Amino acid sequence: MAVETMTLFTSPVSPPRRLRSATSEAPEIKVVLTTIALLFVAIFLLLPLAAVFVEAFRGGIAAYLSAITEPDALTAIRLTLTVAAIAVFCNLVFGVAAAWAIAKFEFKGKSLLTTLIDLPFSVSPVISGLVYVLLFGAQGYLGPWLGERGVQIVFAIPGIVLATIFVTFPFVARELIPLMQEQGTAEEEAALSLGANGWQTFVFVTLPNVKWALLYGVLLCNARAMGEFGAVAVISGKIRGVTNTMPLHVEILYNEYAFSAAFAVASLLALLSLVTLAVKTFLEWRFADGIAVGRSH
Amino acid sequence: MSDAIFMRFRQPSVLPGFGLTLGFTLAYLSGIVLIPLAALILKSAGLGWADIWRIATDARTLAALRLSFGASFIAASINAVFGLLLAWVLVRYSFPGRRLVDAMIDLPFALPTAVAGIALTALYAPNGWIGQLLAPLGLKVAYTPIGIVIALTFISLPFIVRTVEPVLRDLDREIEEAAATLGASRGQTLLRVLLPSLMPAILTGYALALARSIGEYGSVIFIAGNIPYVSEIAPLLIVIRLEEFNYAGATAIAALMLAISFTMLLVINLIQTWNRRRFGHGS
Amino acid sequence: MRRFRMALLAAFGAATIATSASGETTLLNVSYDPTRELYRQFNEAFAEHWQEKTGKTVTIRMSHGGSGSQARSVIDGLEADVVTLALEADINAIAEATGKIPADWRGRLANNSAPYTSTIVFLVRQGNPKNVQDWDDLARDDVQVITPNPNTSGGARWNFLAAWAWAQKQFAGDEEKIRAYVGSLYRNVPVLDTGARGSTTTFVQRGIGDVLLSWENEAFLALEELGPEQFEIVVPSVSILAEPPVALVEGNAERKGTTAVAQAYLEFLYTRPGQTLAARHYYRPFKPELADPADLERFPDLELVTIDDFGGWVEAQPHFFGDGGVFDQIYKPASRS
Numbered sequence: 008m009a010v011e012t013m014t015l016f017t018s019p020v021s022p023p024r025r026l027r028s029a030t031s032e033a034p035e036i037k038v039v040l041t042t043i044a045l046l047f048v049a050i051f052l053l054l055p056l057a058a059v060f061v062e063a064f065r066g067g068i069a070a071y072l073s074a075i076t077e078p079d080a081l082t083a084i085r086l087t088l089t090v091a092a093i094a095v096f097c098n099l100v101f102g103v104a105a106a107w108a109i110a111k112f113e114f115k116g117k118s119l120l121t122t123l124i125d126l127p128f129s130v131s132p133v134i135s136g137l138v139y140v141l142l143f144g145a146q147g148y149l150g151p152w153l154g155e156r157g158v159q160i161v162f163a164i165p166g167i168v169l170a171t172i173f174v175t176f177p178f179v180a181r182e183l184i185p186l187m188q189e190q191g192t193a194e195e196e197a198a199l200s201l202g203a204n205g206w207q208t209f210v211f212v213t214l215p216n217v218k219w220a221l222l223y224g225v226l227l228c229n230a231r232a233m234g235e236f237g238a239v240a241v242i243s244g245k246i247r248g249v250t251n252t253m254p255l256h257v258e259i260l261y262n263e264y265a266f267s268a269a270f271a272v273a274s275l276l277a278l279l280s281l282v283t284l285a286v287k288t289f290l291e292w293r294f295a296d297g298i299a300v301g302r303s304h
Numbered sequence: 305m306s307d308a309i310f311m312r313f314r315q316p317s318v319l320p321g322f323g324l325t326l327g328f329t330l331a332y333l334s335g336i337v338l339i340p341l342a343a344l345i346l347k348s349a350g351l352g353w354a355d356i357w358r359i360a361t362d363a364r365t366l367a368a369l370r371l372s373f374g375a376s377f378i379a380a381s382i383n384a385v386f387g388l389l390l391a392w393v394l395v396r397y398s399f400p401g402r403r404l405v406d407a408m409i410d411l412p413f414a415l416p417t418a419v420a421g422i423a424l425t426a427l428y429a430p431n432g433w434i435g436q437l438l439a440p441l442g443l444k445v446a447y448t449p450i451g452i453v454i455a456l457t458f459i460s461l462p463f464i465v466r467t468v469e470p471v472l473r474d475l476d477r478e479i480e481e482a483a484a485t486l487g488a489s490r491g492q493t494l495l496r497v498l499l500p501s502l503m504p505a506i507l508t509g510y511a512l513a514l515a516r517s518i519g520e521y522g523s524v525i526f527i528a529g530n531i532p533y534v535s536e537i538a539p540l541l542i543v544i545r546l547e548e549f550n551y552a553g554a555t556a557i558a559a560l561m562l563a564i565s566f567t568m569l570l571v572i573n574l575i576q577t578w579n580r581r582r583f584g585h586g587s
Numbered sequence: 588m589r590r591f592r593m594a595l596l597a598a599f600g601a602a603t604i605a606t607s608a609s610g611e612t613t614l615l616n617v618s619y620d621p622t623r624e625l626y627r628q629f630n631e632a633f634a635e636h637w638q639e640k641t642g643k644t645v646t647i648r649m650s651h652g653g654s655g656s657q658a659r660s661v662i663d664g665l666e667a668d669v670v671t672l673a674l675e676a677d678i679n680a681i682a683e684a685t686g687k688i689p690a691d692w693r694g695r696l697a698n699n700s701a702p703y704t705s706t707i708v709f710l711v712r713q714g715n716p717k718n719v720q721d722w723d724d725l726a727r728d729d730v731q732v733i734t735p736n737p738n739t740s741g742g743a744r745w746n747f748l749a750a751w752a753w754a755q756k757q758f759a760g761d762e763e764k765i766r767a768y769v770g771s772l773y774r775n776v777p778v779l780d781t782g783a784r785g786s787t788t789t790f791v792q793r794g795i796g797d798v799l800l801s802w803e804n805e806a807f808l809a810l811e812e813l814g815p816e817q818f819e820i821v822v823p824s825v826s827i828l829a830e831p832p833v834a835l836v837e838g839n840a841e842r843k844g845t846t847a848v849a850q851a852y853l854e855f856l857y858t859r860p861g862q863t864l865a866a867r868h869y870y871r872p873f874k875p876e877l878a879d880p881a882d883l884e885r886f887p888d889l890e891l892v893t894i895d896d897f898g899g900w901v902e903a904q905p906h907f908f909g910d911g912g913v914f915d916q917i918y919k920p921a922s923r924s
Contacts, residue, residue: 031396041399043389044386044389044405047389051461053408055420056423058427058433062423100328101328101332105333107321108321108329112319113314114322122566122569122570123333124333127337128512128515129568130565131521131539131565132521132539134542138344141340143664144662145662146684159666162663204320208319227413230414234419237522240522244650245660247651249648254418254522257419257422258418261422262620262623262785264809266792273419273423277415284407284408284414285407287407429795430793430795446793447777530779531777531778531779540781543656547653547655547656549684553910
């Protein structure tokens with residue numbers, strides 16, 4: 008598999024195939040299909056991305072730089088990175104634990120558990136923010152109790168972190184579970200029988216087997232965490248310079264008629280996501296084996 | 305606690321750490337997802353069934369749900385066709401820049417939805433790059449339900465490509481060869497042999513795309529027009545009810561949508577289980 | 588696992604402390620969308636004034652958004668010291684839901700706690716190509732109107748009521764005809780944004796619509812920021828006196844020990860610097876004599892009705908904008924053509 012993909016990458020000609028005529032299409036059809044597919048990608052993916060960068064540089068490079076180095080923008084960038092780091096770390100630990108329990112053991116209610124892990128993925132971001140307001144808000148179930156003890160969750164960083172964790176909840180787990188299921192338990196059992204303890208088995212046997220899928224999950228999780236808007240908008244309180252994340256800052260600038268500045272910050276987010284995609288592609292290209300199995304987000 | 309209880313519902317294994325990892329998984333899942341969602345259900349349950357029914361069947365709620373579902377359905381269908389095509393082209397053909405295109409597929413996933421919404425609106429507004437071309441044809445995209453479909457197509461684009469791609473890559477070419485040897489034309493092979501084995505993956509991707517689209521907010525509100533009964537999506541209606549300080553109305557619609565998402569996920573899992581039984585592996 | 592939880596708690600704790608204990612006094616002003624420019628300057632002026640008067644530094648944090656969603660945030664626990672919103676109804680909602688604002692807050696400051704007022708005017712494209720002069724033109728078939736959604740935007744509610752006020756006068760109170768007029772006006776709306784700023788962007792940046800119903804201050808600001816050569820203001824025969832009120836959130840301020848400075852902040856709005864800045868940012872000052880006469884000249888004279896003509900916000904809010912209220916009925920499919 009890996010070899011085949013790499014051949015595809017390095018040589019522009021089709022890989023050698025037996026019985027090509029029977030299991031492949033005529034060259035004209037290939038060209039037509041490829042063209043349609045590329046047009047679709049160009050219209051739906053490239054154009055929006057291009058629009059972001061064109062608008063961002065409309066005011067010139069100096070304006071672009073000043074928009075992203077302005078103090079409120081810097082606070083927003085710092086906050087976004089902090090929140091993403093915490094959210095990714097929490098979901099990483101969770102993802103590994105959940106994958107271990109689900110993939111390495113057989114127990115009742117497993118498929119319900121996997122469904123529940125997937126649930127945040129299909130919950131509207133508006134609802135994801137709302138549930139924490141209902142729970143921790145001043146009118147919420149736990150809010151007044153926490154308020155008396157001086158703990159502020161909504162409209163502060165903990166709330167933003169929680170909403171972000173919720174939205175990116177399944178990412179690492181989803182990447183790991185199918186792969187670890189596929190790999191079975193034979194290697195771990197062998198390690199144990201050779202006298203390794205559980206922790207050693209995990210670190211030296213399981214982890215190397217899943218490290219690329221793990222990294223892939225982390226990257227996706229991180230990309231989504233940095234970009235979340237709807238859920239965070241409900242829970243942040245939008246205090247300028249304090250609880251504004253980058254996506255919220257984009258909206259604020261946009262609402263202040265600072266269109267170029269808004270797109271400048273947006274382009275920074277787009278750039279971050281492009282870097283994520285580039286790293287991901289590199290990983291896939293370099294280590295296609297470990298990742299290909301679990302891809303079904 | 306001890307192992308005795310666990311033993312009853314799990315099969316024995318020599319691997320350690322089951323209690324720890326499952327315990328942590330359950331605790332974390334409860335704390336982050338289940339308890340907050342329970343708060344939502346509790347809040348809307350405070351209304352009583354009669355009120356929930358009234359809110360759920362209110363003409364404006366129904367119109368919003370119909371729009372959210374309808375637009376998501378169309379967007380997922382567009383992506384089913386083009387996603388399948390894209391996956392096919394990316395896996396089977398080679399052309400310059402193939403890897404680049406493959407990497408781009410995940411872009412809607414990583415690009416913040418608000419940015420996507422603003423960028424799409426800038427493109428499709430009558431004075432935008434694409435809007436300009438469409439305006440003389442009398443075709444309005446931004447601020448109409450078509451705009452919603454465009455935004456949802458954008459955000460749910462990766463799903464079908466990404467679920468179909470690995471299955472297609474794993475698919476044994478020998479099946480196609482066998483079909484060809486037995487006298488099937490290429491068209492017949494595609495339709496009768498390939499499509500059925502890709503179907504579970506397509507359906508899974510379809511359901512994921514649908515689930516994601518129905519709840520989408522950030523990218524849609526910029527491009528939708530947001531006219532009640534015409535281009536007002538269900539998540540926007542939740543926000544509107546909240547801003548009227550009508551928590552009951554908001555949570556009722558939210559709970560309704562939650563029930564729908566959960567059902568859809570169950571369906572996805574059923575498809576996958578069925579698929580596993582049929583083909584001996586997951587998609 | 589325990590260590591992980593401790594780490595998590597520590598992270599949350601550190602974050603909370605970092606936001607609350609930043610040394611000097613910090614005020615949080617939770618406001619609506621169009622006041623951004625005004626309060627940016629006003630906050631500087633007040634911080635300077637406070638420094639001179641007491642020798643202490645004060646930092647004012649701002650949060651802007653739709654008036655209704657801002658009020659909801661305060662209800663849900665956003666720790667505002669003062670709220671400066673678009674509508675009395677939104678502050679009433681905070682008072683009722685939390686008790687952090689006294690029920691008689693309107694009487695605590697002069698002019699019903701509205702240090703500045705505004706009204707609703709039309710913004711049209713240069714040369715007024717559709718020849719829009721008054722409210723009746725907005726119901727014409729060939730005119731497209733941009734206004735935000737009254738369900739989510741405070742400004743939009745003033746827009747709605749201003750149109751209603753004109754129709755009330757025009758049709759001598761014939762409810763049937765008023766509804767028909769307002770209905771046809773809203774059927775000319777192609778985009779119902781969630782906030783006033785969103786509508787301005789749609790009109791100005793996307794080039795949609797012939798008329799933007801707008802706060803007077805927003806219309807002036809749009810002219811100033813986005814091109815005086817592209818747009819012009821049309822003043823209708825009748826409009827509404829919009830009173831964006833301010834209030835001290837006593838419950839929050841007392842707990843944080845900021846009552847004195849927060850109260851001084853609000854009172855400073857009524858002084859010469861406050862009134863001058865309000866007028867400069869196109870708000871009509873409560874005490875025109877304290878503002879710069881050159882700024883005042885920009886405000887056109889027009890007939891203004893007040894919210895009291897609608898029975899006050901307590902009555903108008905549920906009647907017009909509540910769930911199933913007049914506005915909801917306009918869009919019922921049965922009444923659509």
